Amino acid sequence: MALTVVGSIAFDSVRTPFGERERMLGGSAIHFALAARFFTTVHIVGPVGDDFEEEHLERLSSQGVDVSDVERVAGGETFSWRGHYEVDMNLAHTDDTQLGVFADFEPKLSKASQAADVLFLGNIQPDLQRRVRAQSNGSRLTALDSMNLWIETTRDSLVAAIGEVDCLLFNDSEIRMLTEEPNLARAARSVMEMGPRIVVAKRGEYGAVLFTPEGFFALPGFLLEDVRDPTGAGDSFAGGFLGYLDMQGTDSHSLEALRRGIAYGTVLASFNVEEFGTERVARLTEAEISERYEALRGMTHFEGPD
Amino acid sequence: MALTVVGSIAFDSVRTPFGERERMLGGSAIHFALAARFFTTVHIVGPVGDDFEEEHLERLSSQGVDVSDVERVAGGETFSWRGHYEVDMNLAHTDDTQLGVFADFEPKLSKASQAADVLFLGNIQPDLQRRVRAQSNGSRLTALDSMNLWIETTRDSLVAAIGEVDCLLFNDSEIRMLTEEPNLARAARSVMEMGPRIVVAKRGEYGAVLFTPEGFFALPGFLLEDVRDPTGAGDSFAGGFLGYLDMQGTDSHSLEALRRGIAYGTVLASFNVEEFGTERVARLTEAEISERYEALRGMTHFEGPD
Numbered sequence: 001m002a003l004t005v006v007g008s009i010a011f012d013s014v015r016t017p018f019g020e021r022e023r024m025l026g027g028s029a030i031h032f033a034l035a036a037r038f039f040t041t042v043h044i045v046g047p048v049g050d051d052f053e054e055e056h057l058e059r060l061s062s063q064g065v066d067v068s069d070v071e072r073v074a075g076g077e078t079f080s081w082r083g084h085y086e087v088d089m090n091l092a093h094t095d096d097t098q099l100g101v102f103a104d105f106e107p108k109l110s111k112a113s114q115a116a117d118v119l120f121l122g123n124i125q126p127d128l129q130r131r132v133r134a135q136s137n138g139s140r141l142t143a144l145d146s147m148n149l150w151i152e153t154t155r156d157s158l159v160a161a162i163g164e165v166d167c168l169l170f171n172d173s174e175i176r177m178l179t180e181e182p183n184l185a186r187a188a189r190s191v192m193e194m195g196p197r198i199v200v201a202k203r204g205e206y207g208a209v210l211f212t213p214e215g216f217f218a219l220p221g222f223l224l225e226d227v228r229d230p231t232g233a234g235d236s237f238a239g240g241f242l243g244y245l246d247m248q249g250t251d252s253h254s255l256e257a258l259r260r261g262i263a264y265g266t267v268l269a270s271f272n273v274e275e276f277g278t279e280r281v282a283r284l285t286e287a288e289i290s291e292r293y294e295a296l297r298g299m300t301h302f303e304g305p306d
Numbered sequence: 307m308a309l310t311v312v313g314s315i316a317f318d319s320v321r322t323p324f325g326e327r328e329r330m331l332g333g334s335a336i337h338f339a340l341a342a343r344f345f346t347t348v349h350i351v352g353p354v355g356d357d358f359e360e361e362h363l364e365r366l367s368s369q370g371v372d373v374s375d376v377e378r379v380a381g382g383e384t385f386s387w388r389g390h391y392e393v394d395m396n397l398a399h400t401d402d403t404q405l406g407v408f409a410d411f412e413p414k415l416s417k418a419s420q421a422a423d424v425l426f427l428g429n430i431q432p433d434l435q436r437r438v439r440a441q442s443n444g445s446r447l448t449a450l451d452s453m454n455l456w457i458e459t460t461r462d463s464l465v466a467a468i469g470e471v472d473c474l475l476f477n478d479s480e481i482r483m484l485t486e487e488p489n490l491a492r493a494a495r496s497v498m499e500m501g502p503r504i505v506v507a508k509r510g511e512y513g514a515v516l517f518t519p520e521g522f523f524a525l526p527g528f529l530l531e532d533v534r535d536p537t538g539a540g541d542s543f544a545g546g547f548l549g550y551l552d553m554q555g556t557d558s559h560s561l562e563a564l565r566r567g568i569a570y571g572t573v574l575a576s577f578n579v580e581e582f583g584t585e586r587v588a589r590l591t592e593a594e595i596s597e598r599y600e601a602l603r604g605m606t607h608f609e610g611p612d
Contacts, residue, residue, distance in 0.1 A: 017488075087488045182323075182393045184511075185531045205490075206512040207526060218605055220513060220524035225491045259608040293611060299524055300606055302565040305599060 003246045004113045004139075005032045006045040006132045007122020007235070008079050008102065009052070009070065012277060015084040018228040024277035025056050027079060028122035028145065031232030034281045035239025035268040036120075037064045038289060039247040043113040045069040045132065047101040049076035063282070069113050076101035089230050090204040109135040118246040120238060121165065123147050126157040133164050141253070143167035143198075143242055145234070151178050159194060167198035169238050172209070175201050184209065185216070198258065200241065200265075202234050210262050217259050222270035222296055229276040233269040236281055240268030267292045309552045310419040310445075311338045312351040312438045313428020313541070314385050314408065315358070315376065318583060321390040324534040330583035331362050333385065334428035334451065337538030340587045341545025341574040342426075343370045344595060345553040349419040351375040351438065353407040355382035369588070375419050382407035395536050396510040415441045424552040426544060427471065429453050432463040439470050447559070449473035449504075449548055451540070457484050465500060473504035475544050478515070481507050490515065491522070504564065506547065506571075508540050516568050523565050528576035528602055535582040539575040542587055546574030573598045 010027030014020060033042045043066045050072070057067045077100035083092050107128060115138035121129040123145045133142060142165040150158045151174060158178075162168060168175075168191050172184055179190035188199040188211035199211040205227075207220040244264040248257045267289055274280045316333030320326060339348045349372045356378070363373045383406035389398050413434060421444035427435040429451045439448060448471040456464050457480060464484075468474055474481075474497050478490055485496035494505040494517035505517040511533075513526040550570040554563045573595055580586045 089488075182395075183531060183533065185529050189531075203512065206509065207524075209526070209529065216529055216605060217608070218513075218526035218529060219608075220515070220526050223491050223515065223522055223524060225489060225495075227489065256609060260611070263608050290611065297608065297610065299522060302523070302525075302569050302603065303562060304603065305566070305596065 001246055001249060002041040002043065002112070002116040003036055003118040003120065003242060004043045004045060004109065004116040004136065005029050005036070005120040005122055006107060006129070007032060007120070007124055009044070009046045009048050011078055011080040012231055013080070013082040014229055014231050014276065016089060016229050017085070017087055019276065021276045023080070026081070026232060026277050028124075028232070028235045030060075030278060031235035031272065031281070032120060032122055032239040033060065033065045034063065034278055035236040035272070036243030036246075038284070038286055039240075039243030039264075040118075041066065042243070043069055043110070043116060045107055045109055045113055047071045047073050047076070047105045049073055049078040049101045052078045059282075066112070069108075069110050071108070073101040083231070085230065089227060092231070107132045107135070114138060117141070117249075118242050119143070120242050121145065121161070122235065122238075126150050126154055126161040129161045130157070130164065133161070141166050141242070141245060143169050143238065145169045145238060146174065148174055148177060162191070163195040165196055167200065168196040169200045169241070170202065171234065172201040172203050175199070185211070188216075200262070202237060204230070204233075208237065208262055208266060210258055212255060212258060214255050217255070217262060219262055219266050219296070219300060222266055222292065223299065224270060224274065227273045230273045231277065233272045236272035237265040237269035239265075241265035263293060263296055264289070267296060307552055307555060308347040308349065308418070308422040309342055309424040309426065309548060310349045310351060310415065310422035310442065311335050311342070311426040311428055312413060312435070313338060313426070313430055315350070315352045315354050317384055317386040318537055319386070319388040320535055320537050320582065322395060322535050323391070323393055325582065327582045329386070332387070332538060332583050334430075334538075334541045336366075336584060337541035337578065337587070338426060338428055338545040339366065339371045340369065340584055341542040341578070342549030342552075344590070344592055345546075345549030345570075346424075347372065348549070349375055349416070349422060351413055351415055351419055353377045353379050353382070353411045355379055355384040355407045358384045372418070375414075375416050377414070379407040389537070391536065395533060398537070413438045413441070420444060423447070423555075424548050425449070426548050427451065427467070428541065428544075432456050432460055432467040435467045436463070436470065439467070447472050447548070447551060449475050449544065451475045451544060452480065454480055454483060468497070469501040471502055473506065474502040475506045475508065475547070477540065478507040478509050481505070491517070494522075506568070508543060510536070510539075514543065514568055514572060516564055518561060518564060520561050523561070523568060525568055525572050525602070525606060528572055528598065529605065530576060530580065533579045536579045537583065539578045542578035543571040543575035545571075547571035569599060569602055570595070573602060
């Protein structure tokens with residue numbers, strides 16, 4: 001039982017209506033790993049620059065994340081993102097992106113990372129995702145995220161990458177953009193024709209939908225009075241979802257396990273947005289996760305007709 | 307057990323990516339009544355003009371709706387709306403509105419309409435809603451819908467009307483607009499401070515959220531591969547919700563009954579959008595409603611941690 005994630009390791013500078021932060025630890029691989037670590041062993045694959053403080057890696061190790069495949073590039077700068085959110089926090093506005101060491105990144109997976117049971121290809125250039133996929137030999141469940149940029153600029157590579165995975169995890173608007181199909185259920189069916197047998201549509205505060213050949217499942221987002229920074233929520237969602245599935249082992253493809261996975265993803269994403277960056281999930285406890293899982297069940301449960 | 311609805315009785319001309327129709331039977335009171343009739347006796351209050359075909363009223367009567375408070379105004383024209391939807395069918399574009407007989411409408415409720423247990427004040431000018439509310443004497447549950455136009459143009463009247471009802475049923479964006487609070491949970495709390503103890507936020511294809519002092523409840527919309535015309539979905543939702551609550555009698559304020567009501571509202575709205583105007587709900591059967599209610603339960607159910 002182990003999970004490998006490749007994705008960005010970043011410094012995020014974020015402004016929202018509730019405050020701002022400079023150069024926080026962030027990136028898709030980080031948000032994913034901090035959520036998935038509650039369920040399984042996580043190996044992070046990705047590059048950082050000289051400017052990346054050793055204490056971040058030490059802290060991740062102490063949180064149970066294996067960072068031995070984090071590559072420190074001499075003379076390089078860590079990937080950085082600067083963005084802000086207006087009152088409608090469903091939409092991120094990017095102000096600046098510096099690829100840094102990601103510009104020439106060539107992933108090299110250790111034996112342990114190659115052999116992991118679950119592989120998550122976080123949002124990076126699709127050819128990089130494919131090279132990681134090619135090195136994996138143990139994965140019985142591979143999932144992929146992406147973004148509008150790659151749909152627009154490297155569509156053929158992205159479609160090839162999608163053809164090589166079991167599960168696609170996209171924002172709903174990106175599923176519609178990729179398939180040019182406005183109806184989400186039809187769009188998910190088009191994605192399945194590209195290869196994946198599992199499609200997850202992330203809908204921000206509105207929750208998520210799971211599509212499988214056996215049927216579909218939908219949950220609203222967990223309702224919160226305090227949402228301070230949505231950055232990384234989708235990756236925390238993916239970490240909760242895939243971390244739980246890895247923990248389930250060979251049962252992870254049953255619809256019942258997938259449903260629970262969506263619920264755990266929803267729970268982890270809900271903690272992510274309560275504070276800035278990784279602040280909340282970094283100090284989260286298993287007891288808090290269990291409590292909110294039950295609260296989410298209570299929030300969505302209704303009885304049959306009386 | 308009876309329910310009174312006041313709202314528009316209209317001719318709708320609608321164009322969507324899936325076709326167009328001229329002068330269909332429509333309006334908030336009609337969509338509401340066609341949904342609520344499966345659960346209870348419905349009295350419609352509202353005006354029509356000389357141009358309103360008698361066969362519409364006859365058909366409503368044959369469907370179990372009491373039309374004796376539909377007032378035919380000699381020399382008047384029936385309210386009409388013309389609109390269209392682009393690919394994103396969450397947003398209606400209004401091309402024309404003719405108030406017709408609604409411009410001088412003065413509601414007069416019969417004894418039966420006054421005595422109904424549940425009263426729904428559909429989306430009309432808030433002073434009209436208040437005059438209907440004042441005539442009602444049997445209502446143990448009064449609910450109100452409105453729209454951005456009245457928030458912008460007659461806010462004081464609307465706030466007064468809201469102060470006189472038990473339940474507010476708005477689109478989520480309108481709840482935010484009314485309260486000037488971007489967070490939906492906080493916005494719902496602000497609404498409760500205006501009077502209503504039940505707040506329902508309609509989120510279009512994303513479903514609905516229920517807020518009560520005892521807690522909240524949320525459901526995604528029922529997923530459909532074919533959505534042809536969303537006009538009236540919110541009123542069909544309200545009809546399913548309040549119709550079910552009226553059928554429950556004195557239990558209608560329990561959180562469990564409210565949850566089931568939200569589920570029935572979701573079911574009725576999902577049928578509404580499958581075809582144009584009232585086409586689908588007009589020929590709906592109780593068996594189809596029960597089947598979809600169970601499908602919605604299956605679509606949203608997940609087990610506790612194993």
